[in-house]
Amino acid sequence: MELTPSAHTDTFTRDHLPPEEQWPRLLPLPPGSAADRLNCAVELLDRTVDRFGPDRPAFRTAAPEGLWSYGELRDRVDRIAHVLTADLGVVPGNRVLLRGPTTPWLAACWLAVLKAGAVAVTVLAQHRAGELAVMCEIARVGHALCDVRAVDELVAAEVPGLRITTYGDAAAADDLLRRAGRAPGRYEAVATAADDVALIAFTSGTTGRPKGCMHFHRDVLAVADTFAGQVLRPEPGDLFASSSPLGFTFGLGGLLIFPLRAGACALLLEQAGPRQLLAAAAEHRVSVLFTAPTAYRLMLDELAARSYDLSSLRRCVSAGENLPAGTWRAWRERTGQRIVNGIGATELLHIFISAADGAIRPGTTGVPVPGWQARVVDGAGAPVPDGEPGLLAVRGPVGCRYLADPRQREYVRDGWNLTGDTYVREPDGYFRFVARADDMIISSGHNIPGPQVEEALLAHPDVVEAAVVGLPDEVRGRIVAAYVVLRGGVAPGEETTKALREFVRSRLAPYKCPRVFVFVAALPRTPTGKLQRFRLREAEGDMP
Structure with a gap:
């Protein structure tokens, strides 16, 4: 122009x-x-x-x-x-x-x-x-x-x-x-x-x-x-x-x-x-x-x-x-x-x-x-x-x-x-979010949208916040890892992990269930509340 x-x-x-x-x-x-x-x-x-x-x-x-x-x-x-x-x-x-x-x-x-x-x-x-x-x-x-x-x-x-x-x-x-x-x-x-x-x-x-x-x-x-x-x-x-x-x-x-x-x-x-x-x-x-x-x-x-x-x-x-x-x-x-x-998007102003x-x-x-x-x-x-x-x-x-x-050049293509x-x-013209492109987890050939797993976890009454990322794995390429903030009074540990895993499996295909659970006090976010999943991926060396 x-x-x-x-x-x-x-x-x-x-x-x-x-x-x-x-x-x-x-x-x-x-x-x-x-x-x-x-x-x-x-x-x-x-x-x-x-x-x-x-x-x-x-x-x-x-x-x-x-x-x-x-x-x-x-x-x-x-x-x-x-x-x-x-x-x-x-x-x-x-x-x-x-x-x-x-x-x-x-x-x-x-x-x-x-x-x-x-x-x-x-x-x-x-x-x-x-x-x-x-x-x-x-x-x-x-x-x-x-x-x-x-x-x-x-x-x-x-x-x-x-x-x-x-x-x-x-x-x-x-x-x-x-x-x-x-x-x-x-x-x-x-x-x-x-x-x-x-x-x-x-x-x-x-x-x-x-x-x-x-x-x-x-x-x-x-x-x-x-x-x-x-x-x-x-x-x-x-x-x-x-x-x-x-x-x-x-x-x-x-x-x-x-x-x-x-x-x-x-x-x-x-x-x-x-x-x-x-x-x-x-x-x-x-x-x-x-x-x-x-x-x-x-x-x-x-x-x-x-x-x-x-x-x-x-x-x-x-x-x-x-x-x-x-x-x-x-x-x-x-x-x-x-x-x-x-x-x-910031790129499009609002x-x-x-x-x-x-x-x-x-x-x-x-x-x-x-x-x-x-x-x-x-x-x-x-x-x-x-x-x-x-x-x-x-x-x-x-x-x-x-x-x-x-x-x-990456953000703008073909106009x-x-x-x-x-x-x-959807066929009726509505747009449904799946994941950020870099938040799609490919594990054993399956495409797993991290936000979909997060939504399943958030439906559990003991979960306050959840973030799901893919971490490197020699066998599967990547595995699903869930970082979870629990409600006050709920103890982290094997029993809670088992309960959350079963809860997710009752709502999603088993291959989407997290293989690793990490319980944290808070999730990393920008000042506006946007989840910074990359910081969790960078912390993989601290995984149990």
Whole structure:
């Protein structure tokens, strides 16, 4: 495709887009994101103020005084944008790293960076110095806005030439928020091209070196107008909450893009574990909840022990890993809510297969979101018949664009994005998850989907969490190994192993039953709850 003239004076991101022949085929944009020139921060904030007025609540926090109206948010965003350009020398196209807990100020910094025409690189408060150094090197980051509570690791990263500006220290003369208080109140946003890069999101790092995924201004609006606008269908009166931080695109959508596009409000929680989410949902009357399947399961355990008023919920969204049908049904029985399952990817910004309301079928992910297409293909890229497993291939208005990374050729083939998931397309058009392609265990010639064995284990009342991986074996090639977190009071040992093995065999073919059980206190996960099976495979030397 032919790119429009860029507003970026720092052309690094456009210079490092993949070659055109490595791009996926893009489908037409929704009408609201199809203009040649647009700044997505203006569309999310200023245009929303134009539609609904400045007095609606935009952000809440757990603190009683933590309410920001849309007018207050716009004023603070504009003042920060002035500081970025007039004081710090940020020019359009510069990469600005954002780091801190999930707060309204972090969200305001994200919007200000985009209004200034720069590129937001939001990382996690949990990232360590070595990880930060790699991401800054890949994205050639020159500026950083950092919550003072999270600055030590960033300083320790010793990024050459990085100018760090902190916020949250009222006593510091150069604190970003003090500077913003002295800045002018209105800012004329840079008239970016719709296909100027707005953000670089790094993959969550379940394996290997992180990949920087570049997304345009129009992409931000496209995911808001496809998944959110046509499946989730938020309302201006909604209050969103999520366990996912803004450094992950799942949280960026659920806490910033989707609520602002709809004129709704987001509850921004610095601590958002399952128990905190339940308490916050009950206290603040959350109506739209974004979290991972594991969190729903842990919240079910908490709901069995304590009563929470969740009557305000009307939308519960799950992504990040497979949602077992048993978890879906248990949540429905306990809360009355149907979980909106979905699959998304950092490479594609947000969810592209899903279903809501009466279209939901437990045990499946759903159907392609309007504006997207999906199919299941073999290793050569040819479609496989319905009912047979293969690789999931998708395309839509957003596509994978890695930042100067040869793995672009692996992810995009023949114009389709290959997500690395094994799926089955049912004859009725619904897509059912089988396994991550690298989580398929081949043992004695049998293909064994690890998540299927996990789901069987999770149905046992003594199992809180389970992860299944394949480990090397001289005879069978690989064997099935299950790492299990037991419910409190259940003793690990031979009797428990025998009971779990028999339980799985009663539900699955015997060859799928784990040959090894390892009982652990916790499973390795990313900050958003995504299971890191590769760490279990790497620990095979510690197996009994």
